[in-house]
Amino acid sequence: MESLGDEPWDVVICGTGLQQSLLALALSRSNKRILHVDPNDYYGEHEAAFSLQEADSWAATHAGRSTEEDSSVEKRQPIFKNASVWKHPDAADLGLLSPHAYSLALAPQIIHTRSKILEQLVSSQAYRQVVFLAVGSFFVFDAEATDSSPKLARIPSSREDVFATKAIPVKSKRYLMKFLKFVIDHDSEEQKPVWQGQEQKLLSEFLASEFKLDENLQKYILALTLSLDGLITVADGLATIHRHLTSMGVFGPGFCAVYPKWGGSSEIAQVACRAGAVGGGIYMLDTEANVSNSPDGHEISLELSNGISVRTTKLVTSQQDALPDAQTITRLIAVVNSPLKPLFETVVEGAPTPAVAVVVFPGQITENSPIYAFVHSSETGECLIGQSVIYLTTLACRQSAQRLESALDDLLAAATPEGSPAPVSLYKLQYEQTVSAREPLITTREETRTFAFPSPSLSLTFDDGCLGPVKDAWKLVMGDTALETEYMVFQDREGVGDDDDVYDL
Amino acid sequence: MSEDSLPVLKILIIGPSGAGKSAHCDDQFDPESTTATIGIDFKPFHHAAVSNSHSKAGQERFRTLSTSYYRGAHAVILVYDITSRKSFLSMEKWIDEARSSASPDAVLYLVGSKLDKVATGGRAVSFEEGKAFAESQGAGFCEVSSKTRENVRQPFVEVVDRIVQRPELLASTAPASSTAGLNLGGLGSNYSSACPC
Numbered sequence: 001m002e003s004l005g006d007e008p009w010d011v012v013i014c015g016t017g018l019q020q021s022l023l024a025l026a027l028s029r030s031n032k033r034i035l036h037v038d039p040n041d042y043y044g045e046h047e048a049a050f051s052l053q054e055a056d057s058w059a060a061t062h063a064g065r066s067t068e069e070d071s072s073v074e075k076r077q078p079i080f081k082n083a084s085v086w087k088h089p090d091a092a093d094l095g096l097l098s099p100h101a102y103s104l105a106l107a108p109q110i111i112h113t114r115s116k117i118l119e120q121l122v123s124s125q126a127y128r129q130v131v132f133l134a135v136g137s138f139f140v141f142d143a144e145a146t147d148s149s150p151k152l153a154r155i156p157s158s159r160e161d162v163f164a165t166k167a168i169p170v171k172s173k174r175y176l177m178k179f180l181k182f183v184i185d186h187d188s189e190e191q192k193p194v195w196q197g198q199e200q201k202l203l204s205e206f207l208a209s210e211f212k213l214d215e216n217l218q219k220y221i222l223a224l225t226l227s228l229d230g231l232i233t234v235a236d237g238l239a240t241i242h243r244h245l246t247s248m249g250v251f252g253p254g255f256c257a258v259y260p261k262w263g264g265s266s267e268i269a270q271v272a273c274r275a276g277a278v279g280g281g282i283y284m285l286d287t288e289a290n291v292s293n294s295p296d297g298h299e300i301s302l303e304l305s306n307g308i309s310v311r312t313t314k315l316v317t318s319q320q321d322a323l324p325d326a327q328t329i330t331r332l333i334a335v336v337n338s339p340l341k342p343l344f345e346t347v348v349e350g351a352p353t354p355a356v357a358v359v360v361f362p363g364q365i366t367e368n369s370p371i372y373a374f375v376h377s378s379e380t381g382e383c384l385i386g387q388s389v390i391y392l393t394t395l396a397c398r399q400s401a402q403r404l405e406s407a408l409d410d411l412l413a414a415a416t417p418e419g420s421p422a423p424v425s426l427y428k429l430q431y432e433q434t435v436s437a438r439e440p441l442i443t444t445r446e447e448t449r450t451f452a453f454p455s456p457s458l459s460l461t462f463d464d465g466c467l468g469p470v471k472d473a474w475k476l477v478m479g480d481t482a483l484e485t486e487y488m489v490f491q492d493r494e495g496v497g498d499d500d501d502v503y504d505l
Numbered sequence: 506m507s508e509d510s511l512p513v514l515k516i517l518i519i520g521p522s523g524a525g526k527s528a529h530c531d532d533q534f535d536p537e538s539t540t541a542t543i544g545i546d547f548k549p550f551h552h553a554a555v556s557n558s559h560s561k562a563g564q565e566r567f568r569t570l571s572t573s574y575y576r577g578a579h580a581v582i583l584v585y586d587i588t589s590r591k592s593f594l595s596m597e598k599w600i601d602e603a604r605s606s607a608s609p610d611a612v613l614y615l616v617g618s619k620l621d622k623v624a625t626g627g628r629a630v631s632f633e634e635g636k637a638f639a640e641s642q643g644a645g646f647c648e649v650s651s652k653t654r655e656n657v658r659q660p661f662v663e664v665v666d667r668i669v670q671r672p673e674l675l676a677s678t679a680p681a682s683s684t685a686g687l688n689l690g691g692l693g694s695n696y697s698s699a700c701p702c
Binding site: 043051098100101118121122127128129130131132133134251252258261262267270271273274276277278279280281282283284285287352381 | 571576688
């Protein structure tokens with residue numbers, strides 16, 4: 001067996017976050033010598049998905065609190081912090097069994113069907129190893145709802161739906177339809193004048209002034225944007241709503257987004273790494289790589305934590321330090337002992353049963369940012385049958401942890417039919433997540449190149465913006481041999497559809 | 506029941522590099538003759554997807570198979586080389602990993618490979634030791650030679666036999682599930698033309 005240190009590697013990739021993993025996938029047919037290491041003993045880095053034991057130990061290593069005194073300029077801040085877990089004292093009796101059967105996603109994102117990543121997963125054949133599930137209805141939680149109207153109002157998802165719903169007065173429906181029609185071609189020469197000059201205005205104000213949408217309808221539209229602060233501009237808002245509407249029906253009726261089974265982006269990262277291994281890449285987890293001497297310009301020397309030294313001219317890694325004062329979110333993941341069935345009903349004929357539902361708690365004007373809850377059924381493979389996993393997110397502030405807790409209580413109460421026992425949280429994981437600098441960090445020294453991906457976006461929907469740096473890193477590794485038309489375009493490997501051989505018995 | 510709706514069995518073959526897994530499943534496993542052995546009882550199990558294990562050597566060398574690899578596996582066949590104690594001693598870690606990553610009901614089966622090397626005095630792990638270890642782990646066991654074809658069909662036959670005795674295993678991965686995955690592939694070329702309404 002050849003030793004890892006003998007020959008220089010064409011590229012060493014550190015970390016198995018989604019971007020590094022997609023790079024491994026992009027390079028998987030290049031015949032480059034690739035060493036892919038990760039200091040963690042799990043795949044996925046910032047986008048990992050954890051069993052309960054893994055979640056426990058991750059929370060222990062990310063419990064660090066940052067106090068005011070700590071946050072001096074020199075002090076390096078991590079992407080994740082303030083993590084804690086809570087377990088129900090009778091968790092096992094209530095059904096929290098086999099901790100391995102859980103797969104809690106650190107940074108779950110839904111993927112709009114028109115996202116470029118789906119296109120790339122299809123053209124690279126990697127999609128064959130990912131099971132994609134439908135994201136179903138979006139609900140708005142109405143704290144003031146009286147007994148006659150439900151606290152969870154489903155946002156109509158199509159024109160037919162708008163016509164059918166009884167929740168919206170007829171007059172409002174007309175305004176809403178007018179707006180939806182406008183959004184579909186808001187970028188056309190004909191419609192542009194409607195919003196030109198107002199690009200940076202708040203979307204909510206624009207909805208009121210230009211389309212006479214009442215407060216309720218504004219809430220619906222804003223909810224669809226999944227904007228973290230609720231203060232989305234007209235330009236961004238129209239683009240987001242446009243993506244939402246045009247994603248509807250691309251892969252089947254009734255849904256506009258998908259979610260990869262078993263932990264979202266983590267699963268894509270793992271499948272992409274597997275493609276890297278099938279292509280000949282060597283994988284080492286639980287292995288840190290440190291640049292061991294100042295590069296002389298010809299090669300980068302790396303000292304691996306297992307004692308081996310390796311050499312390369314190209315090092316691809318990810319940024320681990322938070323950008324000072326960057327946007328920060330608080331997340332709460334709860335495993336609950338109820339399937340919360342009412343949230344997963346199909347509303348369009350022929351639509352697949354959704355595995356993810358979105359519940360939005362609109363913000364209160366300036367005081368509170370909105371809270372978003374992604375409810376995952378056991379079909380996601382993230383919890384046992386009869387349970388669900390709820391991922392709540394809001395902008396971090398002094399009360400954000402408590403606000404998420406009470407939103408969770410409200411959601412459980414509202415999603416449980418009257419007379420049924422109230423669902424109970426069995427396990428909770430809470431933490432804060434922030435971002436690194438948003439641009440890739442590229443260092444050039446003579447013949448060596450170091451490329452560091454930015455940390456994942458905090459967006460709740462997959463951000464196609466993260467695909468650009470992957471392609472940039474690919475170009476950097478491929479050099480002159482990069483043929484853009486062949487980027488992520490692969491034939492099936494010999495034999496069958498994926499790397500499995502199917503035998504007829 | 507149409508043939509397309511018949512369950513597909515997913516059987517993984519894993520183990521340390523150089524244990525002879527690829528030879529075992531690529532060249533010597535003859536599905537035709539297995540049909541006869543398995544007989545009518547196995548009619549519903551139309552396909553067995555046998556993982557082509559040599560292709561992911563890059564993740565086996567340092568035992569870094571991702572958990573996603575084990576998704577939906579009905580059985581895991583773990584292969585060691587009977588001429589290498591090191592290979593045999595690594596089996597405990599491989600089994601631990603398979604247990605924690607695969608379905609708790611998945612069938613485990615241990616295979617000692619390179620049985621043909623015994624003739625030239627190459628054996629480093631006795632049959633009894635291999636069998637005792639497999640039994641202690643609740644796994645089936647046999648020794649094979651992909652070179653002489655001795656016993657090469659036995660692991661598959663016994664594994665399928667064990668799988669059908671565990672209906673819960675098939676139920677949990679039945680493709681007819683109400684929220685089976687969406688088909689993205691067929692629409693690969695339709696991105697630009699799909700109607701947004």
